[in-house]
Amino acid sequence: MSERFPGVYASRGLFVCFEGGEGAGKSTQSRLLRDRLEAAGRVVLLTREPGATPVGAEVRRIVLDPATGELADRTEALLYAADKAEHLHAVVGPALERDEVVVTDRYVDSTLAYQGAGRSLDGAELEWVARWATGDLRPHLTVLLDLEPSQGLTRFEGRDRIEGESIEFHLRVRAEFLRLAAVDPDHYLVLDARAPVAEITEAVHARLAPLLEGALR
Numbered sequence: 001m002s003e004r005f006p007g008v009y010a011s012r013g014l015f016v017c018f019e020g021g022e023g024a025g026k027s028t029q030s031r032l033l034r035d036r037l038e039a040a041g042r043v044v045l046l047t048r049e050p051g052a053t054p055v056g057a058e059v060r061r062i063v064l065d066p067a068t069g070e071l072a073d074r075t076e077a078l079l080y081a082a083d084k085a086e087h088l089h090a091v092v093g094p095a096l097e098r099d100e101v102v103v104t105d106r107y108v109d110s111t112l113a114y115q116g117a118g119r120s121l122d123g124a125e126l127e128w129v130a131r132w133a134t135g136d137l138r139p140h141l142t143v144l145l146d147l148e149p150s151q152g153l154t155r156f157e158g159r160d161r162i163e164g165e166s167i168e169f170h171l172r173v174r175a176e177f178l179r180l181a182a183v184d185p186d187h188y189l190v191l192d193a194r195a196p197v198a199e200i201t202e203a204v205h206a207r208l209a210p211l212l213e214g215a216l217r
């Protein structure tokens with residue numbers, strides 16, 4: 001963590017993020033966590049990047065539609081950063097202020113992994129942009145669902161702009177996700193995404209339980 005961006009953690013609410021490669025089960029686990037917490041009486045906001053705001057929906061269409069064709073790496077990175085800034089401003093920040101549990105399917109680590117390690121933009125410069133866009137707000141917990149890219153990609157039929165990248169690209173992405181988790185173990189939970197869905201759900205809940213009680217916040 002740099003001196004300029006030491007990380008900011010919300011003093012209200014709980015901010016949880018799911019990260020990982022394609023088909024790792026992020027959407028599945030985000031929904032299951034939301035359902036379980038709501039059943040326990042928590043107010044939960046389930047959201048995602050890119051595309052959770054009207055501006056974000058436009059960004060999502062541009063960055064993921066194969067019809068967009070070639071984009072400069074910096075253009076792509078800035079579009080994702082714009083989606084994040086709007087997401088933080090309009091969705092995540094207000095929900096945390098209302099003391100809700102925010103569960104997001106992807107966040108800053110996706111930029112560091114896909115645009116940084118994947119596209120090979122300068123990591124430090126890119127991190128500056130992504131942290132600036134989000135006011136350096138970090139999740140209290142990021143759950144990394146780790147999966148061999150060849151397995152994740154076979155969980156899908158259609159391919160968008162990024163899913164269509166080479167296996168080497170996806171291997172670099174996976175390695176970067178794992179590196180980010182390794183340098184900050186207090187804020188990460190790394191799980192084998194090949195495990196049964198219910199087993200992953202239990203592991204996430206076990207790690208979150210003390211955070212929900214506020215003990216480790």
Ligand code: Z5A
Pocket residue numbers: 020021022023024025026027028029049050064080105106107108110111112114115155160161162163193194195196197200
């Ligand atoms: N991107 C970026 O480059 N930079 C950024 O800053 C951000 C994003 C924020 C978003 O795509 C793309 O944007 C993404 C990175 C890039 N790259 N691509 N491509 P998206 O939102 O369309 O999709 P995604 O985020 O990659 O998620 P996904 O591909 O939809 O997969 P998932 O949410 O991780 O998995 P799932 O939908 O929950 O499950 C996939 C299938 O596997 C489904 O049939 C499940 O039933 C099954 N599944 C789930 N769990 C299991 C287990 N445990 N075992 C077996 N099968 C399972």
